[in-house]
Amino acid sequence: MEESLRENAERIRSRIAGGAHDPAEFRASLLSVPPDARDAWLDLVFGLSELPDDGPDLPPGCVPYLPCSVDTLLRVVEQAGVQASDVFVDVGGGLGRAAAFVHLLTGAGAMAIEVQSKLVAAARDLAARLRVPRVACIEGDAAELTGCITIGSVFFLYCPFSGERLANVLAALESIARTRTIRVCCVDLPLPPCPWLALEPPRSGDLAIYRSTLLDGALRANG
Missing domain, CATH: 3.40.50.150 (Vaccinia Virus protein VP39)
Structure with a gap:
């Protein structure tokens, strides 16, 4: 994932955890991510890695x-x-x-x-x-x-x-x-x-x- 997208995901995660979440901002940030990178971006926002068995x-x-x-x-x-x-x-x-x-x-x-x-x-x-x-x-x-x-x-x-x-x-x-x-x-x-x-x-x-x-x-x- 490009560094700019990684930084974007980390910023959104920080705002959510800090109680400053805004659905419109979240949507805009998500839609700015290329479609083929959106799942990886969301998993980074959520701090998810490998799927559990x-x-x-x-x-x-x-x-x-x-x-x-x-x-x-x-x-x-x-x-x-x-x-x-x-x-x-x-x-x-x-x-x-x-x-x-x-x-x-x-x-x-x-x-x-x-x-x-x-x-x-x-x-x-x-x-x-x-x-x-x-x-x-x-x-x-x-x-x-x-x-x-x-x-x-x-x-x-x-x-x-x-x-x-x-x-x-x-x-x-x-x-x-x-x-x-x-x-x-x-x-x-x-x-x-x-x-x-x-x-x-x-x-x-x-x-x-x-x-x-x-x-x-x-x-x-x-x-």
């Missing part, structure tokens, strides 16, 4: 941890319209990288659900080092815990699992969608038919954004 607590049928690219997360934020008033939930949050990034970029509250205890500890360490109180990591099985995150408004699934586990998560999300309109963001993850989810106009092949429709009738009646 997956542990024995990764359940069968779950995908090993692999961080989502910065540019994909940028598209998620843009196409899902993530705002500071949202709560972003990363289902299978790993090191907490995506949750911390979305929070810093938008001001949204962010939560990561992660089953591997070693990754949970790393995610909590990241949030503590960055001093971002609106970022949290919950340890446990997303297939069992997702339905408990009733304050979530944007749920992110970066190909965490499929089959019965995915069906359980979608059932939990349907329950939440009966109380509030939510968006479900999927990367490289085809969803089974869900009558309560409407696919937003696709803008890229690997990313699909869905919006819940269960409350649409009530909103029209009240309008």
Whole structure:
């Protein structure tokens, strides 16, 4: 990485940890970095190096941890319209990288659900080092815990699992969608038919954004 980009990343990290973070400044600094260097730049801001190995607590049928690219997360934020008033939930949050990034970029509250205890500890360490109180990591099985995150408004699934586990998560999300309109963001993850989810106009092949429709009738009646 060029020295100027390294200095930029270190300056942004210092401002975040010092309580002087500004989402607009963070976005401008990120976008000034060439796309092929953005992941390395973010990892430097976050003080992340090598990926940890997956542990024995990764359940069968779950995908090993692999961080989502910065540019994909940028598209998620843009196409899902993530705002500071949202709560972003990363289902299978790993090191907490995506949750911390979305929070810093938008001001949204962010939560990561992660089953591997070693990754949970790393995610909590990241949030503590960055001093971002609106970022949290919950340890446990997303297939069992997702339905408990009733304050979530944007749920992110970066190909965490499929089959019965995915069906359980979608059932939990349907329950939440009966109380509030939510968006479900999927990367490289085809969803089974869900009558309560409407696919937003696709803008890229690997990313699909869905919006819940269960409350649409009530909103029209009240309008």
